[in-house]
Amino acid sequence: MKQYPNVTIFDHPLIKHKVAILRDKNTKTKEFRELVEEITTLMTYEAFKDVPTRTVEVETPLETTEQTMVCENSVAIIPVLRAGLGMVNGVHTLFPTAKVGHIGMYRDEETLEPKEYYCKLPEGIESRVAVILDPMLATGGSAVAAIDMLKKKGCKHIKLMSIIAAPEGIKTVAETYPDVKIYVSTCDRCLNEHGYILPGLGDAGDRLFGTK
Ligand code: PRP
Ligand code: URA
Numbered sequence: 001m002k003q004y005p006n007v008t009i010f011d012h013p014l015i016k017h018k019v020a021i022l023r024d025k026n027t028k029t030k031e032f033r034e035l036v037e038e039i040t041t042l043m044t045y046e047a048f049k050d051v052p053t054r055t056v057e058v059e060t061p062l063e064t065t066e067q068t069m070v071c072e073n074s075v076a077i078i079p080v081l082r083a084g085l086g087m088v089n090g091v092h093t094l095f096p097t098a099k100v101g102h103i104g105m106y107r108d109e110e111t112l113e114p115k116e117y118y119c120k121l122p123e124g125i126e127s128r129v130a131v132i133l134d135p136m137l138a139t140g141g142s143a144v145a146a147i148d149m150l151k152k153k154g155c156k157h158i159k160l161m162s163i164i165a166a167p168e169g170i171k172t173v174a175e176t177y178p179d180v181k182i183y184v185s186t187c188d189r190c191l192n193e194h195g196y197i198l199p200g201l202g203d204a205g206d207r208l209f210g211t212k
Contacts, residue, residue: 040090
């Protein structure tokens with residue numbers, strides 16, 4: 001696949017290990033949910049190497065020292081319903097005070113076009129780094145629509161984090177929005193005729209919430 005400067009594909013054995021268990025059809029809902037959170041935390045650690053920071057004075061028992069802390073208010077977490085909800089706690093582990101906005105979207109099963117049904121974003125979204133969460137980046141239609149929504153609200157700094165991506169989805173998002181930073185833990189082979197990622201993990205929403 002073509003390399004894109006705005007795309008990071010994690011190639012880390014600890015993440016690969018967890019993704020392997022996630023893919024397994026015998027992995028049950030509870031473990032699936034826990035793994036999605038853990039993988040998200042590991043991805044967040046790397047994806048936020050550029051998080052805005054501030055200098056603070058700290059008094060140790062011995063002296064006063066200048067230290068670096070994160071500007072926590074600079075980040076907004078934006079899960080795409082439903083499956084993105086499973087990743088929220090994984091980011092909150094590292095950004096406990098980050099505000100959360102929700103984008104409701106589902107894919108039409110026939111056309112694979114995204115259908116929007118909800119959008120509620122935190123105040124001041126335009127000045128925050130918005131990280132869109134969706135475990136699956138398949139055709140890329142949902143991610144492009146989510147990015148469109150954020151841009152219409154004035155958002156200038158957008159990241160997208162997905163656990164599993166298809167090459168088609170990466171290409172679509174990376175080429176449509178070269179300014180959006182895309183982080184995926186793995187890039188799979190292709191999409192099947194129903195728009196599912198192969199080898200993938202099946203339907204992320206159903207596996208997270210036990211709906212099938
Ligand atoms: C899944 C997934 C993404 C979308 C990806 O959601 O969570 O939002 O499909 O596909 P795309 O890249 O081809 O747009 P789905 O539509 O199944 O909705 P759900 O989370 O409510 O089940
Ligand atoms: N949505 C999913 O949940 N899984 C896929 O493989 C593709 C889209």
